[in-house]
Amino acid sequence: MDLKKFVGHLNEERAAMRVGKEGIEPNGLSLENMKGALSSLVESIVWTDQEGKIQWSNDPFDCLVEQKHKKVLGSKLIDLMPLMQNGHKLPSRLYPVNLLLDGEHQVRELYQWQKPSGKLLDLEVSGVQMDWNRSGKNAFVSFHDITEQKHTEEELREAQLQLIQAVKMESVGGLAAGIAHEVKNPLAVLQMGVDYLANSANGTGEIQAVLRDMKQAIVRADNVIKGLLDFSVSRKLEFVLSDLNPLVNRSLNLVKHELHKKQMTVVTDLAEDLPKICVDRNKMEQVFVNLYMNAIQAVLKGGTMRVKTYQKRLVKIGKVVGRRKTDIFKVGEKVVVAEIEDTGVGIPEANMDRIFDPFFTTKPLEQGTGLGLAVTEKIVQMHKASIDIENKPEGGVRVTLMFKVKGENG
Amino acid sequence: MVKRKILAVDDEPSFTRMLKRNLERTGAYEVEEENLGTRCLSTARRFHPDLILLDIIMPDVEGHFLLSQFKTDQTTRSIPIVFLTATLTKEEMRKNKGALEGVPALAKPVDMRLLLSCIEKYLKK
Numbered sequence: 001m002d003l004k005k006f007v008g009h010l011n012e013e014r015a016a017m018r019v020g021k022e023g024i025e026p027n028g029l030s031l032e033n034m035k036g037a038l039s040s041l042v043e044s045i046v047w048t049d050q051e052g053k054i055q056w057s058n059d060p061f062d063c064l065v066e067q068k069h070k071k072v073l074g075s076k077l078i079d080l081m082p083l084m085q086n087g088h089k090l091p092s093r094l095y096p097v098n099l100l101l102d103g104e105h106q107v108r109e110l111y112q113w114q115k116p117s118g119k120l121l122d123l124e125v126s127g128v129q130m131d132w133n134r135s136g137k138n139a140f141v142s143f144h145d146i147t148e149q150k151h152t153e154e155e156l157r158e159a160q161l162q163l164i165q166a167v168k169m170e171s172v173g174g175l176a177a178g179i180a181h182e183v184k185n186p187l188a189v190l191q192m193g194v195d196y197l198a199n200s201a202n203g204t205g206e207i208q209a210v211l212r213d214m215k216q217a218i219v220r221a222d223n224v225i226k227g228l229l230d231f232s233v234s235r236k237l238e239f240v241l242s243d244l245n246p247l248v249n250r251s252l253n254l255v256k257h258e259l260h261k262k263q264m265t266v267v268t269d270l271a272e273d274l275p276k277i278c279v280d281r282n283k284m285e286q287v288f289v290n291l292y293m294n295a296i297q298a299v300l301k302g303g304t305m306r307v308k309t310y311q312k313r314l315v316k317i318g319k320v321v322g323r324r325k326t327d328i329f330k331v332g333e334k335v336v337v338a339e340i341e342d343t344g345v346g347i348p349e350a351n352m353d354r355i356f357d358p359f360f361t362t363k364p365l366e367q368g369t370g371l372g373l374a375v376t377e378k379i380v381q382m383h384k385a386s387i388d389i390e391n392k393p394e395g396g397v398r399v400t401l402m403f404k405v406k407g408e409n410g
Numbered sequence: 411m412v413k414r415k416i417l418a419v420d421d422e423p424s425f426t427r428m429l430k431r432n433l434e435r436t437g438a439y440e441v442e443e444e445n446l447g448t449r450c451l452s453t454a455r456r457f458h459p460d461l462i463l464l465d466i467i468m469p470d471v472e473g474h475f476l477l478s479q480f481k482t483d484q485t486t487r488s489i490p491i492v493f494l495t496a497t498l499t500k501e502e503m504r505k506n507k508g509a510l511e512g513v514p515a516l517a518k519p520v521d522m523r524l525l526l527s528c529i530e531k532y533l534k535k
C-alpha cells in the first residue's frame with residue numbers, strides 16, 4: 001500500500017475536514033469507513049498518539065504482535081515491538097515513531113523484530129507524521145513482513161556463491177596436474193644443479209649458504225605444487241561405507257614420527273559402536289593428517305594431542321545446523337563427531353577468518369604453504385560434512401568434524 | 411672398480427645432463443642419456459645398463475608402455491627400473507610405499523642423496 005499517497009489524499013481533504021468526537025472526520029470519508037477499509041488490508045497498520053501510544057490498529061497488526069486488540073490499544077508501540085537493526089537493539093530516539101513525533105515527516109527503513117514466539121522477522125517499516133488532531137501529532141505506521149522474500153534472496157545468493165566457488169575449484173583442479181608436470185621438471189633440474197654445486201667442495205662457506213637458500217626455495221616451490229595437486233578435483237572421490245575409528249588410527253600412524261620428534265602424548269578416546277559413515281578413505285586420511293600436523297606444529301615439545309570420537313543427536317541450531325534446505329545438518333539428526341584438541345599456542349582471533357584461505361600461513365617458509373586447511377575444508381565439503389575450529393578457553397585449539405550418518409536425512 | 415652403467419631416460423635434456431653430471435662425479439657410474447622415448451629400447455639393447463631411470467610421462471611415448479617393452483624384451487627384461495615422476499605427490503608416494511605398479515618410484519624434484527641410495531638398493535647385482 002502506498003502510504004504517502006493515502007496521506008496526501010487525506011491532507012487534500014483536510015481543508016474540508018471538521019473535527020468530530022473521534023478526532024477527525026474527512027468529508028465523505030467517515031472514520032469508521034476508513035478503519036474498515038484499513039482492517040481488510042494485509043499490511044499491518046497502526047497509528048499512535050503524540051506519546052507513541054497506539055490509538056488504533058488493524059487486525060493484521062494484532063496478529064503480527066500476537067496480542068488481543070484490547071491489549072494493543074493504549075500500549076506503547078516501542079514496547080510491543082522493540083526493533084533491531086543489524087543485530088543491535090534500536091535506541092529509543094531512532095525508533096520510527098519517535099523520529100516521526102520529533103518532526104520527521106516520513107520514514108521508511110528495514111528492521112528486524114523478534115516475535116514473542118521467538119521467530120525473527122525482517123520488516124519494512126514505513127510511517128508518516130500527521131497533525132490532523134488538535135491534541136497533537138500522530139504517527140501513522142505500516143509494517144511489511146519481508147522475511148520470506150529475504151530468505152529466498154539469501155538462498156539464491158548462497159547458491160550463486162557456491163556455484164562460483166565450484167567453478168573456481170574446478171579450474172584450479174584441472175590446471176593443477178598440468179602445472180605440476182610443467183613446474184616440477186624444471187624444479188628437478190634446479191635441484192640437481194644445486195646438489196651438483198654443493199658437492200663441488202671448492203665453494204666457500206658463503207657459497208654453501210647461498211646454495212642452501214636455493215635448495216630451500218626449491219623445496220618450498222615443490223610444496224606449493226604438491227598442495228595444488230592435492231587440491232585438484234580431477235581425481236574423483238570414491239565413497240565407501242566405513243568406520244571412523246580405524247581411519248583415525250591409520251592417520252595417526254602416518255604422523256607417528258612427527259609425534260615422536262616432538263615427544264608428544266596422544267590421548268585417544270574413541271567411542272565404540274559408532275554408526276558407519278560414507279567417506280573417501282584416502283581423502284579423509286589426508287584431512288586427519290593435515291589436522292594432526294597443525295596440532296603437532298602448534299605445540300611445544302612434550303605437548304598433548306587429544307582425539308575423541310562419539311555420536312550425538314543435534315538439538316541446537318548452530319552454524320551448520322538448522323531447519324533450512326541449505327543447512328548441512330538438520331535439527332534432530334544423528335551425527336558422528338571427531339574432535340582433535342591440542343595444547344598449542346592457539347589462533348589469534350584476528351586470524352580466525354583467514355585460516356581456511358589458500359596460502360594463508362603463519363609458519364616459516366619451509367614449513368607451511370597455507371594450503372592444509374584449504375584442502376581440508378574442500379574435502380570436508382565434498383563429504384557434506386562440517387569442520388569447526390575454535391580456541392579452547394584453557395588454551396590450545398579444538399577442531400570438530402561432523403559427519404552424516406547414512407539413512408539420517410539423506 | 412668397474413663403473414656401473416645407468417641409462418637416464420627423460421624428455422628434458424637438461425635433466426638427464428644434470429643426472430649425468432651428478433652421478434658420474436661420484437666416480438661410481440657411467441651414464442647414458444636418452445631423450446627420445448621411441449629410441450630408448452634400442453639404446454638399452456646397445457648400452458646394457460645395470461639400471462634404468464625412467465620418466466613416466468614423456469611427450470612421445472607413455473612411460474608405462476616403455477616399461478612393458480623393457481619387461482618383455484629378452485635383452486632388457488632383467489634390468490632394474492626406477493621411475494621418476496613429476497605428477498605424484500610425496501604423500502601419494504608414501505602411500506604406495508614408494509612404488510608404482512611394483513616399480514620403485516621417486517618424485518621429482520629428487521634429492522641426490524635419496525636418488526643415490528635408491529640406485530644402490532636396486533642396482534643389478
Ligand SMILES: Nc1ncnc2c1ncn2[C@@H]1O[C@H](COP(=O)(O)OP(=O)(O)OP(=O)(O)O)[C@@H](O)[C@H]1O
Nearest residue numbers: 294295298346355361362368369370371372373397
Ligand atoms: N592447531 C592449530 N593451532 C594453532 N594454529 C593453527 C592450528 N591449525 C591451524 N593454525 C593456523 O592456521 C594457519 C593455516 O593452517 P593451514 O593448515 O591451512 O596451513 P599451514 O599449516 O600453515 O601450512 P600447510 O598445512 O600447508 O603445511 C596456520 O599457519 C596457523 O597459523
Ligand SMILES: [Mg+2]
Nearest residue numbers: 290294372373
Ligand atoms: Mg597445516
